[in-house]
Amino acid sequence: LEVYLRGLTGVREDLPFTFAELEARAHATLPPDIVSYVAGGAGNEYTQNANVTAFDRWGVIPRMLVGAARRDLSINLFGMALPTPLLLAPIGVIGLCAQDGHGDLATARAAATSGVPMIASTLTVDPLEEVAAQFGETPGFFQLYNPKDRAVAESFVSRAEAAGFKGIVVTLDTLQLGWRPRDLKLGNFPQLKGHCLANYFSDPVFRTKLAKPPEEDVRAAALVWASELSDPTLNWNDLAWLRSLTKLPLLLKGICHPEDAKRAIDGGIDGIYCSNHGGRQANGGIPAIDLLPTVVEAAGGAPVVFDSGVRGGEHIVKALALGASAVAIGRPYAYGLALGGEDGIVHVLRSLLAEADLLMAIDGYPTIADLNPDALHARA
Numbered sequence: 001l002e003v004y005l006r007g008l009t010g011v012r013e014d015l016p017f018t019f020a021e022l023e024a025r026a027h028a029t030l031p032p033d034i035v036s037y038v039a040g041g042a043g044n045e046y047t048q049n050a051n052v053t054a055f056d057r058w059g060v061i062p063r064m065l066v067g068a069a070r071r072d073l074s075i076n077l078f079g080m081a082l083p084t085p086l087l088l089a090p091i092g093v094i095g096l097c098a099q100d101g102h103g104d105l106a107t108a109r110a111a112a113t114s115g116v117p118m119i120a121s122t123l124t125v126d127p128l129e130e131v132a133a134q135f136g137e138t139p140g141f142f143q144l145y146n147p148k149d150r151a152v153a154e155s156f157v158s159r160a161e162a163a164g165f166k167g168i169v170v171t172l173d174t175l176q177l178g179w180r181p182r183d184l185k186l187g188n189f190p191q192l193k194g195h196c197l198a199n200y201f202s203d204p205v206f207r208t209k210l211a212k213p214p215e216e217d218v219r220a221a222a223l224v225w226a227s228e229l230s231d232p233t234l235n236w237n238d239l240a241w242l243r244s245l246t247k248l249p250l251l252l253k254g255i256c257h258p259e260d261a262k263r264a265i266d267g268g269i270d271g272i273y274c275s276n277h278g279g280r281q282a283n284g285g286i287p288a289i290d291l292l293p294t295v296v297e298a299a300g301g302a303p304v305v306f307d308s309g310v311r312g313g314e315h316i317v318k319a320l321a322l323g324a325s326a327v328a329i330g331r332p333y334a335y336g337l338a339l340g341g342e343d344g345i346v347h348v349l350r351s352l353l354a355e356a357d358l359l360m361a362i363d364g365y366p367t368i369a370d371l372n373p374d375a376l377h378a379r380a
């Protein structure tokens, strides 16, 4: 309504309202290597595309006259009262999507403005302390790529705790980098350019591994980073160690199988993050949303965050109905950042939420508690 009313006074919104336009305009704005990095997925991108189209198999069943004039989209996640069910998924070196290269700070400011928590990647361009300083009253989460050296992992987590992050997400689906043809073609690994790894390079334990400080030899430092970034041997025997990293709420990201979800929760993990990395890692073929219901069931009441393929308000509503406790978005906000910085991200978030809110109003589901699998009809 706000947008329609502004339109009556002749003011038109310049930023897009559909993902298709958002994507097209962001691609026209960003340099080609950044487009390839953000847009690219694994293999022929079947899984990446299926993540989005799989939502079409579900339809929301309209209910009438239930008194949905007022809606409440707030949630409680690990005791944190959040105004909306959205989260900003971790995006490594998202800073590069902003014209000034400091897109992590812009994302953190958008989190402060919107109340939508940012999950800051290990690979923020700016040091995590500087990112956290922008959060205002909005809680933030820190995402860890578990490095080969446990001392570096411990250093990152204790820095995140000291900086005021309220939860830790450990990503499990990136123990190896995926086969991404778009990046392979360009020989594109933005991080290896080095200048965008300030968070990593600011870590005191990581710095002890370098022959020369990054300020003197950024290329050599980036090569050490690439060899240390992820421990491919991480396995279930390390669960107790992961748990011991922090007393903050701890989530494991990339879990899509019910047995993995159960094992994690039984091992003391606080929450599951069901995701296939937006189809960037493995072109395995199953859209993440299809796996969400069994993961939710196996999590046995523990919070389940969902991402992969969310492009519109209807997707948020469907993921919540299928049991997600909160829904994260990736590429849509990266494109909002590219087009409009902090304001661009806030625009994307507000549009997604307005669309979800109106769907809930019109179809008669006034609160998130009203959204359950009975709200959906599965088409053959």
Ligand code: FNR
Pocket: 037, 038, 039, 051, 089, 090, 091, 092, 093, 121, 122, 123, 143, 171, 253, 275, 276, 277, 278, 279, 280, 307, 308, 309, 310, 328, 329, 330, 331, 332
């Ligand atoms: C990611 N993702 C990601 N995940 C993570 O745990 N740590 C990271 O550093 C990154 N980096 C990253 C970079 C880029 C360019 C993208 C697009 C994604 C995955 C991300 O958190 C999330 O799982 C997906 O983006 C969700 O899918 P959609 O919303 O992009 O379809």
